Amino acid sequence: MILEQLTSLREDKRGTAIIEFALLAPIVLGLFFGIIQIGISMQAYNSMRSVASDTARYAVVEYMNENTISDATIATKAKSIATSAPYLMNNSVAITITPVTTPRVHGTHEKTLQITYTPPDVLPFFNFTSKQMSYSRPIFVIDE
Numbered sequence: 001m002i003l004e005q006l007t008s009l010r011e012d013k014r015g016t017a018i019i020e021f022a023l024l025a026p027i028v029l030g031l032f033f034g035i036i037q038i039g040i041s042m043q044a045y046n047s048m049r050s051v052a053s054d055t056a057r058y059a060v061v062e063y064m065n066e067n068t069i070s071d072a073t074i075a076t077k078a079k080s081i082a083t084s085a086p087y088l089m090n091n092s093v094a095i096t097i098t099p100v101t102t103p104r105v106h107g108t109h110e111k112t113l114q115i116t117y118t119p120p121d122v123l124p125f126f127n128f129t130s131k132q133m134s135y136s137r138p139i140f141v142i143d144e
Helices: 002-009 016-063 073-083
Strands: 094-099 108-118 131-143
Touching: 016 073, 016 108, 016 131, 073 094, 073 108
Parallel strands: none
Antiparallel strands: 094 108, 108 131
């Protein structure tokens, strides 16, 4: 009788699916959230590039309209572009405008736009923190 119970217990397959799920679920969920985190980082980098382009366009148009704007005004506009739609970057974005002493193109003012940003984390329970990203580009405005 005991031998029959042990044989039937050994051949019973009813609980295997839940055990397999319990073993594989953390790995699958970790991969899933990792892919989401990579996507968020890629989107953040593309947003930084677009914010830099929009800011450079703003500065060039203002100079072409003969409006003299300061570096602080450009930085404030860049911050407002970054935190509004469609980019919606959070307040961890930092903008720095630095004038270049000797421009590479004769007859222009050159400024360097530096954007630093830390994307939000979706993996806090895996002890993962997003790295700070940075992007810089020059802005050339005509010297008149």
